[in-house]
Amino acid sequence: MVVVVSVDEYRAEIVSLLGTAPPVSLPLADCAGLVLADDVLAGVSLPPFDNSAMDGYAVRAADVAGASAESPVELPVGEDIPAGRVDVPELPPGVTHRIMTGAPMPPGADSVVMVERTDGGTEKVRINEAPEPGAHIRHVGEDVQKGSVALPKGTVLGPAQLGLAAAVGLDRLIVRKPLRVLVVSTGTELVVPPRPLKFGQIYESNSITLAAAIRALGCEAEIAMSIDDVGMFRRAIEPRLGEFDLVVTTGGVSAGAYEVVKDALTGMDVRFQKVAIQPGGPQGNGRWNGIPVVTLPGNPVSVLVSFEVFLRPALLTALGHSNVDRHRVRARLTEGLKSPAGRRQFRRGYYWQREGEVTGEVGPRGGPGSHLLAAFTQANCLIVLPESVADVPQGAEVDVLLF
Numbered sequence: 001m002v003v004v005v006s007v008d009e010y011r012a013e014i015v016s017l018l019g020t021a022p023p024v025s026l027p028l029a030d031c032a033g034l035v036l037a038d039d040v041l042a043g044v045s046l047p048p049f050d051n052s053a054m055d056g057y058a059v060r061a062a063d064v065a066g067a068s069a070e071s072p073v074e075l076p077v078g079e080d081i082p083a084g085r086v087d088v089p090e091l092p093p094g095v096t097h098r099i100m101t102g103a104p105m106p107p108g109a110d111s112v113v114m115v116e117r118t119d120g121g122t123e124k125v126r127i128n129e130a131p132e133p134g135a136h137i138r139h140v141g142e143d144v145q146k147g148s149v150a151l152p153k154g155t156v157l158g159p160a161q162l163g164l165a166a167a168v169g170l171d172r173l174i175v176r177k178p179l180r181v182l183v184v185s186t187g188t189e190l191v192v193p194p195r196p197l198k199f200g201q202i203y204e205s206n207s208i209t210l211a212a213a214i215r216a217l218g219c220e221a222e223i224a225m226s227i228d229d230v231g232m233f234r235r236a237i238e239p240r241l242g243e244f245d246l247v248v249t250t251g252g253v254s255a256g257a258y259e260v261v262k263d264a265l266t267g268m269d270v271r272f273q274k275v276a277i278q279p280g281g282p283q284g285n286g287r288w289n290g291i292p293v294v295t296l297p298g299n300p301v302s303v304l305v306s307f308e309v310f311l312r313p314a315l316l317t318a319l320g321h322s323n324v325d326r327h328r329v330r331a332r333l334t335e336g337l338k339s340p341a342g343r344r345q346f347r348r349g350y351y352w353q354r355e356g357e358v359t360g361e362v363g364p365r366g367g368p369g370s371h372l373l374a375a376f377t378q379a380n381c382l383i384v385l386p387e388s389v390a391d392v393p394q395g396a397e398v399d400v401l402l403f
């Protein structure tokens with residue numbers, strides 16, 4: 001008798017199979033989307049020195065205390081301090097230095113007057129406004145203190161985080177290593193575009209789908225193909241196993257006479273089982289010569305749903321993410337749906353929220369068939385119909401996983 005494993009149990013199995021990737025040092029440019037495996041300590045303060053927030057004039061506020069448009073105060077301009085000047089001269093009393101945004105404040109100065117509040121003079125300058133003491137100064141360490149944790153371990157590296165790493169002086173980061181994944185499409189009927197199709201053949205699409213989904217998480221994906229021949233499948237993949245952290249196959253796992261993946265891997269450390277999910281029921285996973293392997297069913301929508309439900313959370317966990325789930329919301333069904341009792345059905349849907357309403361609405365895109373790839377392209381979510389229901393009426397509230 002075939003044992004049917006629940007969606008949650010099977011997901012936990014795949015998460016545990018992939019484990020956690022080891023730490024690796026990568027150049028900043030290769031870290032986008034990855035997760036810090038260690039705290040990042042600031043090697044410098046930010047700002048590293050007191051500097052001007054405006055183009056203008058560095059002054060002692062007391063020297064221009066009475067300045068106004070009606071009675072400007074005139075001061076001699078001592079020095080010019082552009083950004084990047086490293087030998088910053090002191091500001092004597094009764095003098096101003098012209099200063100640019102980002103330039104170091106001269107010792108003695110306590111405020112900056114914007115150039116717009118002056119006549120812009122270069123020898124002497126007329127100042128039309130009395131600055132608040134401290135005006136337009138950005139203070140050392142205001143943003144980050146030298147030696148403090150600028151980015152904690154577990155941070156997901158987006159544009160702001162990568163920018164901060166560079167700003168505190170780093171060119172590399174210790175991140176969870178992106179997995180190298182081999183995607184293997186199996187099927188004698190498959191033809192790679194744009195070669196012409198004969199009757200009975202179809203264009204291969206699963207590898208494109210999976211490689212895109214895997215790369216979008218920050219992992220590396222390579223593609224291989226095999227016809228439904230056990231010997232050829234083994235010869236194509238086995239010698240390359242050492243190059244990868246994970247092999248994902250599609251097709252050849254159900255109940256037919258030519259199930260290449262099942263036939264090639266049965267007897268190894270790989271288990272084939274039925275999961276209480278629709279689509280994506282026939283699944284397998286384990287290790288092939290020690291390398292984790294996940295075998296997905298061949299139907300294109302089964303591939304995408306299996307990726308969403310099992311592989312995506314497992315890959316994100318391996319990469320060190322703590323938030324591995326899609327955002328889940330409640331929505332009212334715009335039409336009734338049927339679902340196989342005892343299995344969790346994931347239907348492709350389109351979710352939207354009317355202005356001012358708390359609960360959104362969701363309508364299916366396409367039927368339950370796992371070959372309906374075009375309908376998937378119109379979806380922005382998966383509708384989750386639990387194992388306990390067979391009929392969900394129009395207007396019922398359901399869980400929706402937003403892409």
Ligand SMILES: Nc1nc2c(c(=O)[nH]1)N[C@H]1C(S)=C(S)[C@@H](COP(=O)(O)OP(=O)(O)OC[C@H]3O[C@@H](n4cnc5c(N)ncnc54)[C@H](O)[C@@H]3O)O[C@H]1N2
Pocket residue numbers: 185186187189190202203204205206207250251252253254255256259279280281282296297298299300302370
């Ligand atoms: N007697 C039974 N038959 C089937 C069962 C079952 O339980 N008993 N399960 C069905 C379900 S559910 C699924 S899902 C499929 C899974 O079958 P396989 O994993 O063996 O996949 P294939 O038969 O190789 O392919 C299924 C389908 O997908 C097309 N395909 C495969 N690979 C690709 C690709 N790379 N690009 C595009 N399309 C692909 C293939 O041509 C088939 O049409 O089994 C059911 N049958």
Ligand code: MOO
Pocket residue numbers: 277278279280281282297299302369370
């Ligand atoms: O599970 Mo199959 O994936 O329903 O089409």
